[in-house]
Amino acid sequence: RKEVEQDPGPFNVPEGATVAFNCTYSNSASQSFFWYRQDCRKEPKLLMSVYSSGNEDGRFTAQLNRASQYISLLIRDSKLSDSATYLCVVNKARGSTLGRLYFGRGTQLTVWP
Amino acid sequence: GAGVSQSPSNKVTEKGKDVELRCDPISGHTALYWYRQSLGQGLEFLIYFQGNSAPDKSGLPSDRFSAERTGGSVSTLTIQRTQQEDSAVYLCASSFQTGGLTDTQYFGPGTRLTVL
Numbered sequence: 231r232k233e234v235e236q237d238p239g240p241f242n243v244p245e246g247a248t249v250a251f252n253c254t255y256s257n258s259a260s261q262s263f264f265w266y267r268q269d270c271r272k273e274p275k276l277l278m279s280v281y282s283s284g285n286e287d288g289r290f291t292a293q294l295n296r297a298s299q300y301i302s303l304l305i306r307d308s309k310l311s312d313s314a315t316y317l318c319v320v321n322k323a324r325g326s327t328l329g330r331l332y333f334g335r336g337t338q339l340t341v342w343p
Numbered sequence: 344g345a346g347v348s349q350s351p352s353n354k355v356t357e358k359g360k361d362v363e364l365r366c367d368p369i370s371g372h373t374a375l376y377w378y379r380q381s382l383g384q385g386l387e388f389l390i391y392f393q394g395n396s397a398p399d400k401s402g403l404p405s406d407r408f409s410a411e412r413t414g415g416s417v418s419t420l421t422i423q424r425t426q427q428e429d430s431a432v433y434l435c436a437s438s439f440q441t442g443g444l445t446d447t448q449y450f451g452p453g454t455r456l457t458v459l
Contacts, residue, residue, distance in 0.1 A: 273452055276448070279447075
């Protein structure tokens with residue numbers, strides 16, 4: 231089983247739509263969670279960290295459900311510039327190599343006008 | 344400030360040749376990572392350096408791959424006797440690391456390797 235599983239999509243939505251991505255992780259001891267964004271032929275960049283209580287950054291909302299080992303990202307009022315691949319990222323905590331992050335394969339989003 | 348830099352940005356080589364890829368992490372970052380990404384695929388972890396600890400080499404696909412990190416800063420990924428399946432973008436990332444938990448990873452622009 232992979233450490234991080236994501237629906238690869240693609241998701242194709244019109245401008246202004248709300249879209250949600252989900253991700254599951256296998257290690258219940260994971261402590262750090264992130265969403266990264268990768269534009270076509272570019273390097274990944276951090277979009278936001280995911281905190282236990284959930285957190286919001288403008289149009290983006292991230293949620294964490296530890297009991298279900300599930301992370302989500304909600305994008306409201308989608309913009310054309312949101313078109314990218316969204317990577318779910320977790321760390322594997324105590325008992326293994328600390329600091330190493332595990333990346334999902336990404337969910338592709340295309341926002342059309 | 345300066346981000347992670349990688350060189351060369353593109354490398355075309357012939358099958359069987361050796362290549363060296365370089366990564367300059369952000370100054371002060373103690374952790375350095377190498378990944379590779381084939382066209383349309385996710386990130387594949389290769390190797391991870393943290394301070395003076397032994398590197399985590401568990402992602403290296405074969406003994407043709409090796410990496411060094413000199414002086415806790417610059418890293419070189421070497422691929423010997425390159426094969427066509429080695430063609431990919433090789434990404435380097437660095438981060439602070441405190442308390443055993445990883446802070447944000449900052450990626451370099453990558454080296455696009457093509458093996459003919």
